[in-house]
Amino acid sequence: MRRYEPGNQGPPGGIMDRKSDEHANRRLIRPNLSEIKDRLGQRQPRRKQVPPAETNAEAFYYLKQMNARTPMIVVLKDGEELHGGIEWYDRSCIKVNRVGAPNLMVMKDCIKYMYKAEERDESRASRSDGI
Secondary structure (H helix, E strand, C coil): CCCCCCCCCCCCCCHHHHHHHHHHHCCCCCCCHHHHHHHHHCCCCCCCCCCCCCCCHHHHHHHHHHHHCCEEEEEECCCCEEEEEEEEECCCEEEEECCCCCCEEEEHHHEEEEEEHHHHHHHHHHCCCCC
16 A cells, blocks of 8 residues: 555545546636626716715804804905804805894895905904005
């Protein structure tokens, strides 16, 4: 009887010889890549998702300014400036709470832009050239 060594095929007797013949006759079955590409190519390419209609950034900004009671300057489309804090907001308007003047409900369509009153003061202080 032979010892099993790394170079030996297996035990003598023909049991492994038949199995090795079966293994020798087997072929690796591999799919044709062109067929797979054809199948994948028939699918419609995915469309990019439409971004959300609302990001809630505007609501976040209003809430932040309301909670901090930040003095704001609201510039209207006709150039008029309103000074006060934002007390309330809605989908279509904001309420500006003014000191020494009546509170106003301003339609968002009429607003050109708004900014913090402290930003105006900082920009004036940074201009030392007199402009």
